[in-house]
Amino acid sequence: MTTSNGFLNGRVALVTGGSRGIGAATALRLAREGADVALTYVNDKSAAEDVVRSVEALGRRAVALRADSADAEEAAGAVARTAEAFGGRLDVLVNNVGVGLLGPLENLSLADVDRVLAVNVRGVFLTSQAAASRMGPGGRIITVGTCMTQRVPGPGGTLYAMSKSALTGLTKALARELGGRGITANIVHPGPIDTDMNPADGPFAAGQAGMTAFGRFGRAEEVASTVAHLAGADYVTGAEFSVDGGHAA
Numbered sequence: 001m002t003t004s005n006g007f008l009n010g011r012v013a014l015v016t017g018g019s020r021g022i023g024a025a026t027a028l029r030l031a032r033e034g035a036d037v038a039l040t041y042v043n044d045k046s047a048a049e050d051v052v053r054s055v056e057a058l059g060r061r062a063v064a065l066r067a068d069s070a071d072a073e074e075a076a077g078a079v080a081r082t083a084e085a086f087g088g089r090l091d092v093l094v095n096n097v098g099v100g101l102l103g104p105l106e107n108l109s110l111a112d113v114d115r116v117l118a119v120n121v122r123g124v125f126l127t128s129q130a131a132a133s134r135m136g137p138g139g140r141i142i143t144v145g146t147c148m149t150q151r152v153p154g155p156g157g158t159l160y161a162m163s164k165s166a167l168t169g170l171t172k173a174l175a176r177e178l179g180g181r182g183i184t185a186n187i188v189h190p191g192p193i194d195t196d197m198n199p200a201d202g203p204f205a206a207g208q209a210g211m212t213a214f215g216r217f218g219r220a221e222e223v224a225s226t227v228a229h230l231a232g233a234d235y236v237t238g239a240e241f242s243v244d245g246g247h248a249a
């Protein structure tokens with residue numbers, strides 16, 4: 001379902017990790033609903049620029065920002081750079097960026113732990129903190145978690161599930177802290193979604209698909225539509241939404 005009624009007209013959104021996968025689909029969906037969009041990336045400039053051109057083709061403004069979420073200054077700085085690009089405002093933050101490092105507990109190094117926590121937790125905290133300081137009433141913070149915070153289907157997920165579970169606590173606490181200013185915070189938990197991180201033809205795909213009620217991977221656009229809904233929702237905060245094809249059922 002990709003029809004638009006322009007309910008985000010005049011809003012400015014920042015989507016972290018918006019050059020591919022769920023982030024790219026979200027950037028496009030928010031633009032289709034009327035938002036101007038900044039997106040961050042770290043490696044693939046040309047993919048980020050492709051998303052910018054696609055947003056512009058929808059008649060919205062877009063900017064690609066190279067900002068490594070593992071770097072504290074860059075994670076927070078993306079917010080100021082977004083505001084600079086779009087007249088000083090930020091209305092919607094989508095904390096999409098995440099790294100999906102899976103592996104046996106005994107194989108995970110200290111460097112792995114630090115890297116995953118820096119991107120999946122510290123970066124999300126710092127970007128959210130910076131965004132909250134800019135947002136006015138109507139601000140929206142939407143974070144991308146994972147179905148593995150609700151059901152861990154097998155071994156290998158300790159670090160990833162731990163990191164993403166922190167985001168549920170962050171979301172609920174942000175909802176309480178920012179509610180009085182008219183800012184909402186919610187979290188979306190995707191199931192297996194066909195992206196570069198987790199391709200639907202990858203070696204572990206059949207097992208993941210089989211754990212959903214539909215027996216298939218989801219599409220990035222199916223996550224993006226829920227994110228867009230939350231960007232426009234007024235009386236929803238501190239909530240968790242599964243977009244997982246029944247993975248947690």
Ligand SMILES: NC(=O)c1ccc[n+]([C@@H]2O[C@H](COP(=O)([O-])OP(=O)(O)OC[C@H]3O[C@@H](n4cnc5c(N)ncnc54)[C@H](OP(=O)(O)O)[C@@H]3O)[C@@H](O)[C@H]2O)c1
Pocket residue numbers: 016017018019020021022023040041042043044045047067068069070096097098099100119144145146147189190191192193194195196197198
């Ligand atoms: N796919 C799934 O099955 C699934 C399921 C549950 C949850 N999720 C979550 O959904 C989110 C998006 O996943 P995805 O599957 O769309 O991932 P993806 O295909 O790997 O895309 C990741 C995006 O994040 C950017 N990125 C990676 N590291 C970054 C960093 N340190 N700083 C800034 N940007 C960075 C990438 O940009 P570059 O190209 O420049 O690196 C890219 O735009 C993640 O939080 C993931 O944990 C995914």
